[in-house]
Amino acid sequence: xxxxxxxxxxxxxxxxxxxxxxxxxxxVQNLQVSRKGPADFVSNADLSxxxxxxxxxxxxxxxYGFLMEESGxxxxxxxxxxxxxxxxxxxxxxLHGIPFFAVSIALERDGQIxxxxxxxxxxxxxxxxxxxxxxxxxxxRMRVAGRFEMKNCVIGTGIPFMGHGDCVRHMRxxxxxxxxxxxxxxxGAAALDxxxxxxxxxDGFWEHDLKAWDMAAGIILIREAGGLxxxxxxxxxxxxxxxxxxxNGRIHKxxxxxxxxxxx
Ligand code: IPD
Ligand code: CA
Ligand code: CA
Numbered sequence: 512x513x514x515x516x517x518x519x520x521x522x523x524x525x526x527x528x529x530x531x532x533x534x535x536x537x538x539v540q541n542l543q544v545s546r547k548g549p550a551d552f553v554s555n556a557d558l559s560x561x562x563x564x565x566x567x568x569x570x571x572x573x574x575y576g577f578l579m580e581e582s583g584x585x586x587x588x589x590x591x592x593x594x595x596x597x598x599x600x601x602x603x604x605x606l607h608g609i610p611f612f613a614v615s616i617a618l619e620r621d622g623q624i625x626x627x628x629x630x631x632x633x634x635x636x637x638x639x640x641x642x643x644x645x646x647x648x649x650x651x652r653m654r655v656a657g658r659f660e661m662k663n664c665v666i667g668t669g670i671p672f673m674g675h676g677d678c679v680r681h682m683r684x685x686x687x688x689x690x691x692x693x694x695x696x697x698x699g700a701a702a703l704d705x706x707x708x709x710x711x712x713x714d715g716f717w718e719h720d721l722k723a724w725d726m727a728a729g730i731i732l733i734r735e736a737g738g739l740x741x742x743x744x745x746x747x748x749x750x751x752x753x754x755x756x757x758x759n760g761r762i763h764k765x766x767x768x769x770x771x772x773x774x775x
Pocket of ligand 3: 580597598599600601602
């Protein structure tokens, strides 16, 4: 695939951080970790990955702003552009030695996501998309899955955990979903879960209580792979509402209907 200079910068940053995470993952048992909150950890690996990404992006585009999970928001001289970064999505997996985690980098221009990269170093899988240019998994073009019937679908989700999310609501939604689909998966890294929708591995996905850095890159991957993404009210306010529903046109609609019905 021919990548723009901008997408190349993002890919370089994601892969460099990913290599650092992969090295740390090998020594995960020895990592010193500190608690960020109940069931929510931040590790040295996480912080150094963020620094690598910051340094690379800052060098390439010194004027752009940042929204990073660990360091927060840093306005740029250029008010049009903002990088949205999750240096390690799937922290709990990482800390438990489960090889399902990723680096996620997106670029926002005038409030619209225009490019996104998700890199899973454990499988060496790079997902990349730029507005109008399609979405790719390594060198292969991605398309969302074409299934139309819920009974044939595998749907991804994120499940609340201690101190995070509404367990009762999720039980209602899970119950309604379980009865209609061929399988539900909770791999534990939202950015990768969304990339799986883009790659046609998941037919759909929904989750509450996500942050912009969990979703931003995945959103453009799915759009460029021909899928639909919205919040649970079928609007484009995913960052404000902190929830997301995704799939092909038909499955996206079905998911919205099942979830909203479960909650009324
Ligand atoms: C988490 C993962 C997880 C999702 C959580 C996120 P982190 O991100 O994406 O799948 O369910 O809500 O916070 O903490 O591993 O970067
Ligand atoms: Ca995350
Ligand atoms: Ca993270």
